[in-house]
Amino acid sequence: MTITNPLLLQNPIGKINSIEPQHVVPAISLVIQENNEQIERLVSQCNDSDISWQSFMLPLEILEDRMGKVWSPVSHLNSVCNSDELRQAYDEALARLTDYSTALGQHKGLYQATKALYDARDSQDLTDTQIHILKDSLIGFKLSGLHLNSDDQKTYSGIQKRLAELSSKYEQNLMDATMAWTKPVSDKNDLAGLPETELSMMAANAEIRELQDYLVTLEIPSYLAIMTYADSRELRQEVYTAYSTRASDQSENKKFDNSQIMENLLKLKYEKAQLLGFNSYAELSLESKMAENPQQILDFLMDLNDASKAQAKEEYSALSDFAATRGVKNLQVWDVAYYSEKLKQQNFQISQSELRPYFVVDKVMTGLFELTEHLFSVTFEAMEDSNTWHPDVKHYRIKHNQQIVAEFYLDLYARQHKRGGAWMDHYQSRFKMDNGKLQNPIAFLTCNFAPPVNCQPALLTHDEVVTLFHEFGHGIHHMLTKVDELSASGIANVPWDAVELPSQFMENFCYQAEVITKLSAHVDTGESLPKDMLDKLISAKNFQSAMAMVRQIEFSLFDMRIHNTQGLSSAEIQSVLDQTRDEVAVAKPPQFNRFQNGFSHIFAGGYSAGYYSYKWAEVLSADAFSKFEEEGVMNQSTGKSFLNNILEKGGSADPMDLFVAFRGRKPSVDALLKHSGIGHN
Numbered sequence: 001m002t003i004t005n006p007l008l009l010q011n012p013i014g015k016i017n018s019i020e021p022q023h024v025v026p027a028i029s030l031v032i033q034e035n036n037e038q039i040e041r042l043v044s045q046c047n048d049s050d051i052s053w054q055s056f057m058l059p060l061e062i063l064e065d066r067m068g069k070v071w072s073p074v075s076h077l078n079s080v081c082n083s084d085e086l087r088q089a090y091d092e093a094l095a096r097l098t099d100y101s102t103a104l105g106q107h108k109g110l111y112q113a114t115k116a117l118y119d120a121r122d123s124q125d126l127t128d129t130q131i132h133i134l135k136d137s138l139i140g141f142k143l144s145g146l147h148l149n150s151d152d153q154k155t156y157s158g159i160q161k162r163l164a165e166l167s168s169k170y171e172q173n174l175m176d177a178t179m180a181w182t183k184p185v186s187d188k189n190d191l192a193g194l195p196e197t198e199l200s201m202m203a204a205n206a207e208i209r210e211l212q213d214y215l216v217t218l219e220i221p222s223y224l225a226i227m228t229y230a231d232s233r234e235l236r237q238e239v240y241t242a243y244s245t246r247a248s249d250q251s252e253n254k255k256f257d258n259s260q261i262m263e264n265l266l267k268l269k270y271e272k273a274q275l276l277g278f279n280s281y282a283e284l285s286l287e288s289k290m291a292e293n294p295q296q297i298l299d300f301l302m303d304l305n306d307a308s309k310a311q312a313k314e315e316y317s318a319l320s321d322f323a324a325t326r327g328v329k330n331l332q333v334w335d336v337a338y339y340s341e342k343l344k345q346q347n348f349q350i351s352q353s354e355l356r357p358y359f360v361v362d363k364v365m366t367g368l369f370e371l372t373e374h375l376f377s378v379t380f381e382a383m384e385d386s387n388t389w390h391p392d393v394k395h396y397r398i399k400h401n402q403q404i405v406a407e408f409y410l411d412l413y414a415r416q417h418k419r420g421g422a423w424m425d426h427y428q429s430r431f432k433m434d435n436g437k438l439q440n441p442i443a444f445l446t447c448n449f450a451p452p453v454n455c456q457p458a459l460l461t462h463d464e465v466v467t468l469f470h471e472f473g474h475g476i477h478h479m480l481t482k483v484d485e486l487s488a489s490g491i492a493n494v495p496w497d498a499v500e501l502p503s504q505f506m507e508n509f510c511y512q513a514e515v516i517t518k519l520s521a522h523v524d525t526g527e528s529l530p531k532d533m534l535d536k537l538i539s540a541k542n543f544q545s546a547m548a549m550v551r552q553i554e555f556s557l558f559d560m561r562i563h564n565t566q567g568l569s570s571a572e573i574q575s576v577l578d579q580t581r582d583e584v585a586v587a588k589p590p591q592f593n594r595f596q597n598g599f600s601h602i603f604a605g606g607y608s609a610g611y612y613s614y615k616w617a618e619v620l621s622a623d624a625f626s627k628f629e630e631e632g633v634m635n636q637s638t639g640k641s642f643l644n645n646i647l648e649k650g651g652s653a654d655p656m657d658l659f660v661a662f663r664g665r666k667p668s669v670d671a672l673l674k675h676s677g678i679g680h681n
């Protein structure tokens with residue numbers, strides 16, 4: 001091992017540009033080996049009578065912190081600058097890392113020391129946060145198979161490794177399937193209906209690949225542009241078909257079919273649950289979440305469905321009627337976005353593409369920073385000449401009282417070899433080290449917006465602005481934390497079904513007049529969004545909101561149902577989805593639709609038996625925001641209370657306690673329904 005491996009530097013992020021696939025496995029292997037040696041030493045030194053946070057947990061967190069700094073750039077680059085070589089290295093390192101963490105979860109010595117410290121919590125004068133961490137850590141040991149006999153432990157680690165491999169393969173297939181399909185268009189008339197910005201994006205798609213004219217791709221901005229604006233019904237159908245059959249048996253290219261992977265994943269998850277003494281993977285998943293059991297979730301979702309279904313049907317039939325007046329008698333799924341956009345135009349005289357010129361990316365960022373500054377008393381500073389992985393990436397610092405408290409990297413635009421969607425991930429967390437030195441949190445904020453074209457700045461749709469606010473909400477949860485312990489700082493240790501609280505909370509500000517005026521400035525005239533357009537935007541907010549609600553319920557129910565049973569074949573997975581759609585969906589997708597083959601949230605991400613978290617946490621976020629509505633959306637003392645009780649607290653306490661501390665009572669579902677305009681018109 002030479003020192004030229006950037007992953008082994010003290011701070012790999014400073015050299016992220018120089019990280020090559022060949023650095024990955026040697027760095028991970030070395031850190032695993034060194035950490036294992038240190039852990040053995042630590043456990044052998046720990047003796048139950050004088051164990052303390054400083055002598056045991058703190059050194060462990062230091063090891064974990066180091067591993068995070070080596071692994072997170074690798075996993076981040078694998079998502080945003082993917083290549084065959086990096087994939088291979090990532091997969092190999094992931095396998096070793098999975099073995100490493102499984103072994104730690106089953107380490108008897110570590111468990112005993114953790115238990116001893118927990119039992120000595122009173123005499124050791126531990127803080128509430130430290131006790132909370134130890135309690136959750138003991139649950140973690142249970143879920144890692146600590147109590148299994150050694151044969152079962154071997155089976156368990158085999159399952160863990162295979163699950164990691166399969167999830168990674170699922171994501172790779174989806175990425176490859178997305179890139180494998182493109183459609184060159186030489187006649188501009190074939191793209192009739194597309195606004196100028198969307199058309200330029202199609203031209204840029206072609207240019208990047210050194211092709212002529214226009215290229216339609218399945219990257220999100222391109223897919224949405226066709227579905228929303230293309231006048232050609234055939235083109236919409238063709239693009240919809242390609243998109244909704246990605247990575248499936250229905251796709252032209254069967255090479256990337258995820259069907260078998262899904263079967264294997266469900267089977268393995270069920271085996272894992274059984275091994276650990278649960279009836280289903282859903283039960284296992286809920287063991288570490290805010291919700292108590294699968295039935296509670298199923299009831300929660302069906303209650304929301306009952307509250308929304310009738311209105312969703314009305315919205316859909318209004319859409320159907322509208323399309324009929326335009327000559328389309330049998331509305332198909334590939335018509336829904338298109339006619340919805342036209343209907344929205346008719347009802348509210350507003351369209352996402354008309355809004356674009358008002359949301360110039362730099363102005364939006366400035367507005368978002370001003371809002372955050374106003375509510376949470378921090379300032380932002382752009383960094384020049386930072387080392388990053390792509391020229392589009394921006395690097396910022398966050399300050400409080402002139403002191404740097406956090407940093408983040410912002411990577412906004414869709415491109416090839418970058419995973420779709422938007423997400424926040426962290427490079428490092430706030431952490432008070434053994435020398436008393438404080439490490440600041442650093443986050444990665446990633447989106448897939450339409451990139452700037454023709455030397456114009458990037459112009460965002462209002463929907464994209466909402467997505468940006470969402471991810472930024474995750475970002476400030478991670479970055480404004482005041483927790484000193486690595487294991488509960490920022491989003492660490494926040495239960496999965498509470499983690500969407502700050503993100504969905506932030507979305508609400510995108511509909512407030514005071515905020516919109518700060519975010520908008522027309523690209524040509526500099527004028528902020530005119531009052532009448534703003535009014536229309538706000539009144540259009542809940543356009544088809546019940547349809548959106550039942551769609552999210554469909555995904556959540558499907559996820560909960562396939563994980564709340566034993567393994568399923570891909571035909572059975574399909575039939576659970578079909579049944580769920582029969583119960584809740586208002587727009588029925590065609591037979592060939594293979595939504596499940598691209599549902600990476602649950603098959604490749606961490607949302608399995610957890611997709612309901614979006615709706616669950618939206619109850620919390622809507623109710624939290626209603627306090628701002630009562631006290632004034634720009635009210636700084638309400639902002640301070642949200643900062644102190646929610647953002648700063650991270651994963652240091654039970655999320656229900658944190659919510660009650662902020663709101664003064666338990667959450668109610670009313671605010672969510674009211675915000676969605678459901679049952680209140």
Ligand SMILES: [Zn+2]
Nearest residue numbers: 470474500503
């Ligand atoms: Zn989120």
